[in-house]
Amino acid sequence: MKLYNGGIILAGLVIFLGLVTMPVxxxxxxxxYVPQKLTMPAAPNDKACIEDxxxxxxxxxxxxxxxxxxxxxxxxxVYINRHGKQFAMSLQNTxxxxxNNKEEFCDKCHLEAAVTxxxxxxxxxxxxxxx
Amino acid sequence: MNAIYSLVFVFALVLIPLFGVxxxxxxxxxxxxxxxxxxxIFLVFFTAKIIKxxxxxxxxxxxxxxxxxxxNLDFIVHDKYxxxxxxxxxxxxxxxxxxxxxxxxxNTSMRVAMKDGKPIVxxxxxxxxxxxxxxxxxxxxxxxxxxxxxxxxxxxxVFEILExxxxxxxxxxxxxxxxxxxxxAAVMFLLLRRVAxxxxxxxxxxxxxxxxxxxxxxxxxxxxxxxxxxxxVVAIKQLILGMVTLHPVKPIPxxxxxxxxxxxxxxSTLIFYFPFSKLMHLxxxxxxxxxxxxxxxxxxxxxxxxxxxxxxxxSYAAYEDDFRTPMIAAGLxxxxxx
Numbered sequence: 001m002k003l004y005n006g007g008i009i010l011a012g013l014v015i016f017l018g019l020v021t022m023p024v025x026x027x028x029x030x031x032x033y034v035p036q037k038l039t040m041p042a043a044p045n046d047k048a049c050i051e052d053x054x055x056x057x058x059x060x061x062x063x064x065x066x067x068x069x070x071x072x073x074x075x076x077x078v079y080i081n082r083h084g085k086q087f088a089m090s091l092q093n094t095x096x097x098x099x100n101n102k103e104e105f106c107d108k109c110h111l112e113a114a115v116t117x118x119x120x121x122x123x124x125x126x127x128x129x130x131x
Numbered sequence: 132m133n134a135i136y137s138l139v140f141v142f143a144l145v146l147i148p149l150f151g152v153x154x155x156x157x158x159x160x161x162x163x164x165x166x167x168x169x170x171x172i173f174l175v176f177f178t179a180k181i182i183k184x185x186x187x188x189x190x191x192x193x194x195x196x197x198x199x200x201x202x203n204l205d206f207i208v209h210d211k212y213x214x215x216x217x218x219x220x221x222x223x224x225x226x227x228x229x230x231x232x233x234x235x236x237x238n239t240s241m242r243v244a245m246k247d248g249k250p251i252v253x254x255x256x257x258x259x260x261x262x263x264x265x266x267x268x269x270x271x272x273x274x275x276x277x278x279x280x281x282x283x284x285x286x287x288x289v290f291e292i293l294e295x296x297x298x299x300x301x302x303x304x305x306x307x308x309x310x311x312x313x314x315x316a317a318v319m320f321l322l323l324r325r326v327a328x329x330x331x332x333x334x335x336x337x338x339x340x341x342x343x344x345x346x347x348x349x350x351x352x353x354x355x356x357x358x359x360x361x362x363x364v365v366a367i368k369q370l371i372l373g374m375v376t377l378h379p380v381k382p383i384p385x386x387x388x389x390x391x392x393x394x395x396x397x398x399s400t401l402i403f404y405f406p407f408s409k410l411m412h413l414x415x416x417x418x419x420x421x422x423x424x425x426x427x428x429x430x431x432x433x434x435x436x437x438x439x440x441x442x443x444x445x446s447y448a449a450y451e452d453d454f455r456t457p458m459i460a461a462g463l464x465x466x467x468x469x
Contacts, residue, residue: 003185004436012417013181017174023282023375033284033372035365058361065304113364114280114290118301 036108041098050079050087050094061117064091091123101128134326137340141348141397148396149389158383161392163374169399176406177414184418188436192428194221195421197237214426221425228422232268235261260324267317270310271346273297274353277310281364281371303358311354318347342410345401352394362388 003009018025049056051063067089070076079087079094088094099105102125110117119125151157198210212233215221227233240257243250277297280290298306322343325335356362366384373380405411417423451458451465458465 001182001186003182004188006185009181009185009418013178013414016414017178021174023279024377026283027372027376030284030376032376032378033369035369057363061304109365112284112286112368114286114294115305115364116291116295 036112038108039101039104041100041105047098049098050081050085064095064119067091091119096126100126102126104128133335133337134340134344136337137344140337140341141344144345144397144400145348145352145393148392151396152392153389158387158392159379159381161396162370162383162387163379166374166395166399169403173402173405177411180406180411181414181418184415189420189424190435190437192424192426192433193420194424194426195234196426197234200426216425216427218425221423225417225423229416232261232265234422235264259320263317263320263324266313267321270314270317273310274308274314274350277308281368282375284368284372305357307358311350311357314350315347315354318343318350322347338409342401342404342408345397345404349394349397349401352390352397356388356390356394360388360390362391367391 051059056063067079070079071089077089079089081087102120106117109115148161152161194215196214198213199208200214201209201216209216211220212224212227215224224233236258238257238260239254242253242255244253245251273293277290277293280286280294283290297308297310299309300307322340325331325339325343363384363386366386369380370383370387401410405413448466451467455465455467459468
């Protein structure tokens with residue numbers, strides 16, 4: 001079979017196939033991906049998180065977003081969870097009391113999913129206890 | 132009717148993984164087997180189609196001449212990129228075509244109006260198709276690139292920048308992607324154009340509606356996964372990286388929502404359908420003789436590649452030599468008598 005302008009067409013085809021199969025060869029020889037384990041905060045037993053693990057996993061960003069709106073716009077500062085327990089709506093004073101290391105907690109999933117939350121545009125990122 | 136058939140077909144495609152995963156729990160089949168099969172079919176048949184096209188000769192020099200052609204008269208201004216005469220100019224025309232959809236930019240609409248009791252024809256520039264086609268393609272491309280965050284580990288910094296830029300408006304949480312809005316708006320426009328404009332509807336086939344509706348369904352399922360179902364991205368990344376490293380995770384993480392399998396099945400359908408459909412314009416645009424040939428037929432002879440070299444040129448004089456006697460007998464004029 002004779003190709004017309006075969007050189008340039010095949011060159012383009014090879015580049016295209018290389019691009020679409022890029023994930024396959026870019027991962028060649030790399031160790032199998034294992035999702036990182038979150039370092040759970042060593043909190044006292046009476047200090048459970050504000051909501052259950054599953055709820056936090058799926059909707060922590062929305063809770064934080066609604067907290068920001070409630071505090072900044074409405075001046076409402078108390079969060080009552082589904083068990084009737086009260087918490088101060090504060091990233092700094094509630095969440096970061098236990099989750100005191102961004103690198104060990106937040107970044108674990110966010111970096112892998114290339115998610116860039118803008119919490120730290122205003123808040124100071126927790127760096128954990130000084131060694 | 133064609134639009135309805137396509138819509139029903141897309142609904143049927145949604146039902147397959149809905150029951151296959153939701154009722155039959157075939158997560159491995161829908162999560163690994165189907166996407167890989169679709170991808171392999173895509174690679175093989177895409178390549179086959181390009182090779183097939185490349186093996187077809189172009190018999191004539193047929194570039195579209197959308198502007199003034201080159202002339203050695205210096206008062207005639209050459210329109211370099213709409214009527215290229217050299218290879219370099221043709222490259223620029225192709226780049227403009229591929230990246231800026233220049234031929235759609237020339238789209239016009241025609242209207243007939245009455246003036247003083249006589250019909251007059253008016254032509255108007257019609258940029259909407261160009262605008263929405265451009266928005267659609269760039270949004271689709273950005274979305275495809277954005278998905279690479281699930282295919283690469285560690286994720287290069289550039290994808291974080293892309294995520295930030297795409298969510299620049301900081302609307303809602305998770306941040307609303309601009310490309311999500313743009314692709315839905317653009318596909319809706321392209322779809323409504325086919326449905327609402329009678330002349331376009333008349334020439335629209337199932338093969339025209341189906342990709343649009345399929346892409347709309349893919350976008351909708353993606354939007355649902357991100358903003359409503361809040362799928363487990365880390366588990367999905369585990370599944371996808373297992374797939375691309377050819378070491379699929381087993382069992383498939385149970386935390387993955389069914390909407391992911393629907394999304395994945397629709398995407399698999401799209402890439403499987405790709406090489407057999409109008410979507411092949413991805414490769415075809417580069418092989419369009421009307422775009423990729425320079426208009427140089429006045430100074431370069433284009434020899435039809437399928438000419439049989441054994442057939443030599445046959446001049447009129449030779450023709451007359453062959454048929455002189457019958458021609459004279461039939462009373463036809465001849466250049467040379469007997």
